[in-house]
Structures are given as C-alpha cells and as structure tokens.
Amino acid sequence: xxxxxxxxxxxxxxxxxxxxxxxxxxxxxxxxxxxxxxxxxxxxxxxxxxxxxxxxxxxxxxxxxxxxxxxxxxxxxxxxxxxxxxxxxxxxxxxxxxxxxxxxxxxxxxxxxxxxxxxxxxxxxxxxxxxxxxxxxxxxxxxxxxxxxxxxxxxxxxxxxxxxxxxxxxxxxxxxxxxxxxxxxxxxxxxxxxxxxxxxxxxxxxxxxxxxxxxxxxxxxxxxxxxxxxxxxxxxxxxxxxxxxxxxxxxxxxxxxxxxxxxxxxxxxxxxxxxxxxxxxxxxxxxxxxxxxxxxxxxxxxxxxxxxxxxxxxxxxxxxxxxxxxxxxxxxxxxxxxxxxx
Ligand code: DP6
Numbered sequence: 001x002x003x004x005x006x007x008x009x010x011x012x013x014x015x016x017x018x019x020x021x022x023x024x025x026x027x028x029x030x031x032x033x034x035x036x037x038x039x040x041x042x043x044x045x046x047x048x049x050x051x052x053x054x055x056x057x058x059x060x061x062x063x064x065x066x067x068x069x070x071x072x073x074x075x076x077x078x079x080x081x082x083x084x085x086x087x088x089x090x091x092x093x094x095x096x097x098x099x100x101x102x103x104x105x106x107x108x109x110x111x112x113x114x115x116x117x118x119x120x121x122x123x124x125x126x127x128x129x130x131x132x133x134x135x136x137x138x139x140x141x142x143x144x145x146x147x148x149x150x151x152x153x154x155x156x157x158x159x160x161x162x163x164x165x166x167x168x169x170x171x172x173x174x175x176x177x178x179x180x181x182x183x184x185x186x187x188x189x190x191x192x193x194x195x196x197x198x199x200x201x202x203x204x205x206x207x208x209x210x211x212x213x214x215x216x217x218x219x220x221x222x223x224x225x226x227x228x229x230x231x232x233x234x235x236x237x238x239x240x241x242x243x244x245x246x247x248x249x250x251x252x253x254x255x256x257x258x259x260x261x262x263x264x265x266x267x268x269x270x271x272x273x274x275x276x277x278x279x280x281x282x283x284x285x286x287x288x289x290x291x292x293x294x295x296x297x298x299x300x301x302x303x304x305x306x307x308x309x310x311x312x313x314x315x316x317x318x319x320x321x322x323x324x325x326x327x328x329x330x331x332x333x334x335x336x337x338x339x340x341x342x
Pocket of ligand 1: 196
C-alpha cells in the first residue's frame, strides 16, 4: 500500500514511477471528469521515476512549478493548479505552493512522464496539506489530472476500469518476473499531446467506434494473461491493442501519427523473434518509442538485440516498480544514481 507517514504540514516530497499500459486507455467517457471510455491495465516501472517536492507558503504569491530545472508557463501549470486548488479546498487552506519536480527520464517522448508526475504531485501535495488521503483517493485525484497517473500510485500490475474513479492494484511486483525495455527511437517532443490527440481521435476517426467496441475484450485477454503469467496471451492482447489504438489515431483527420520508420521495423522484427521463441512483445503510446515486454531471464538478450537495432538511440531497462511513496524532504531532489541535476 502507499506509505502515508506523518510529515510536517506545509512541505512534503514524494516519488512515483511511470507506468506503461499493456492494455490501453484512449478516449474519454461522455460522463466527463476525465473518466476513461475503456478499461486499461499497466505495469509500473522502476526505471522511470519522478520526484516532486511541494512547499505551501504564506509568502508565495502564486503557484509556481519547476520541472527538470525549468519554470513552467501559465498554460503548462493549469492542470497542476487545478489539482492544488482541489486539495486546498479539501484541506480548508489557501497558501500558494512552490512545486519542484524532477524526472530521471526524458519528458514528452511518449514515456508517460505525466503519469509519474501527477502521482508524485498528488501524494506530496496532499501530505504537505496534512490531508492523509488513502491510496484510492490519491489515485482519483491523480486520475482527474491525467488518467494514466491514477495507475502510478500503485506498484506492479494495475487496472483502471472504464469510468472508474480510481485505479486498483491487480497483482504485486513479485507476481511475475518480467521487464519492460524502452527502445528510444526519437527523443524529441511529441507532435501532439495525448489529451488533445485523443479528443481529436474521438471526433474525427471513423475507427473510433470500433476501438470502443473491441477494447474491453482486448483488456480481458491481457488481464487473464497477466493473472496466469501466460506470456503469449499477454503478447497477443497487448500488440493487437496497440495496433488498434494507433490505427484509430492515424485515421483521424488530420492524422495523429506518432509511429516512425524504426517503430515499424521493430514491430516486424519482434513478431519474427517471438515466432522463433523469444518472449518479446511490443507496445507504443503517444510517441514512436517501442516498449518491449519480456521475461526476466531474457532481459540481457532483449537489450542486446535492441541496442544493435538500426535507429534505436537508447534502451532503458525497467523492472516492475513499487507504490508511490513519501520521501524525506532533505538533500537534493535529483536521483544521484542517474546523475540528473535540477
Ligand atoms: C497512450 O493519461 O496522458 O499512454 O488523461 O488526457 O492526461 P490524459 O491522458 P493520458 O493518456 C495516456 C494514453 C496512453 C495509453 C495509456 O497509458 O493507457
């Protein structure tokens, strides 16, 4: 469960891991409140972490947000301020906050930094306000900012059902010895963010109705495969889900096209390799990078293959990651192990 140790009110620091969906969320429920139209299931990843410190202070004139050493502009802080406002209202407090956040992985490269970011922010801000919210309430707050963030409060395998207020843990880190390798093929900023991309897809893709119809069965297949530790079932479900989601996006008008040449080459190669017996399966999010699920015993071989593959710029190896947690608010925010500075 999420650790909720008592902290001095006013200031708190938390850490959360990103997650990659094995069955995808793409599309909002007509009920609003950022509820999702389809169920999703993710794996929380320990290699992709965000640390966030929140400091509520009477002397602070307005909310101020720093990400990786740069101050966010008025538009970029909107979702953060909306969350802080909801939490301030719950706590009956009015002080503005200084938020300092540090990712130990590239932002906006389809690596779901908003998921770890809003999960860490929900936990740090609610703790700084002395709210003592339980994990489910924290997950709901994070989900309102970015639905995938609702899943990052929990470690291991996590589910967010369609129109659910909060995510729920499905299986712990120890359930299955797997790893996710992120093959970075383009580290640039994505052309269109996931929120706008999915709203545009809903409005203009002729395939969107088919996606809504098919997604629950794909999710059920992935879910059953995860629970049974059946790699082939998970692989078939997650790959079909990723292809269908991207087919829906790319048939929007104008197109929401995230995949690049190396993405497609890797999809071919990974399918061929699995036919030859390698436990590897691909998925892609709102970006061209390929996330490759594999079994623990096969990580070194998968990493070697990806590093040598033309067009792959970097490979980040991630094991299943833990629950979001509070940290002691002392010392530098950056993770020394990855050499990131704030
Ligand atoms: C493709 O959670 O970033 O990564 O709720 O609008 O912030 P908002 O969207 P977001 O979308 C994630 C989309 C995805 C699939 C997934 O993680 O399930």
